[in-house]
Amino acid sequence: MLASFLTGFAVSIGLIVAIGAQNAWVLSRSLRGEHRWVLALVCAGVDAVLIVTGVFGLDRVQQWLPALVPVLTWLGVGLLLYLAAQSLLRAWQGTSGLVASSAVAATGAWVLAGQALAISLLNPHVYLDTVVLIGSVGAQQPAPGWYALGAALASLSWFSALAGLGRYLQQWLRSPWHWRCFDAVIGLVMVLVAVSLLM
Template sequence: MDLAVFFTGLMMGLSLIVAIGAQNAFVLRQGLRGEHVFAVCLTCAISDAILITVGVTSFGTVSGWLPWIEPVMRFGGAAFLIWYGAKSLQSALRSTEALTAETSSVMTDLFRTLVACLSITWLNPHVYLDTVVLLGTISTQFAGSQGSFAIGAILGSFAFFFALGYGAVRLRPVFEQPLAWRILEVLIALVMWIIAFKLLIGS
């Protein structure tokens, strides 16, 4: 294990996922609601681990695969994010509930939650750019120590998602006010739509 390369991978992995995005907004909301937090955090972290591994071990091969898949992923991901943002905005406009023990006991079905989580993760081309392309490219600088780089990046992903999901519970007192919850839903909708717009314009 090359510790210097490991910490480089750790810091790079964290720097790429700390920025607010569709995936992080989803994890934050699940954490605030206390709904399937472990399953959602684990799903996001394992998804990142798979993509990072592919990027570090197979970047050259993957970059030559299926040139038509990029626009399909881009427009499909944008469509999903627009739809999900609309659901969040609808919730903000209609909901009058605060985050209480009673509301958190009515949980969304685990299967539906994981489908949404996987869709937000795997239909977002930016996830592939960050993990497969960017981390894969950076890892080529560490010939012979790419395993250490990948382990560091993967550990950073696990640490971040679980910290975000379970750390959100500390914000629950704020979200006991209905207005705070509605503001969060609006912000989530805006995040989804901004990312979708960037995908549609190809940036």
């Protein structure tokens, strides 16, 4: 059981930690203090559902996904380019740094949760990582339930770390120049991921 749990944690963390649009977007929202724990729970919850689906139903899902992949790819590219344009526009026009305060965030928790669901579910890479790669390894484990638990816990740990990291970077990002650079990097990462999906 422990071996399967640790294998699930290791495989999952190795795939999830890779820099991608979802991670960059969650970190940028966390830095702004916009309901960061809601985002962490939504993203980790989506991963958990997809991991369990992959571990326990990979054969059936592989029959469904081929028809969905082209549609999901184009929707994902469109969403990534939209979010990238927002980040790059902020980088171009930005005149102020991060202001940490206890004020209510500009975007509501439900809206951000919906955006987190969209950026997670419209990203074809998430299905490749969670359902296909993590799921295929899990289906071969002696204790697939423990494997799935370890993989889901790795996702929760990672997104919680992104959410918690925001407050430590706030001081550095009070500088307008640093914040604009951060927005530019986030935008470019999203563009690169969108281009990689097309290629």
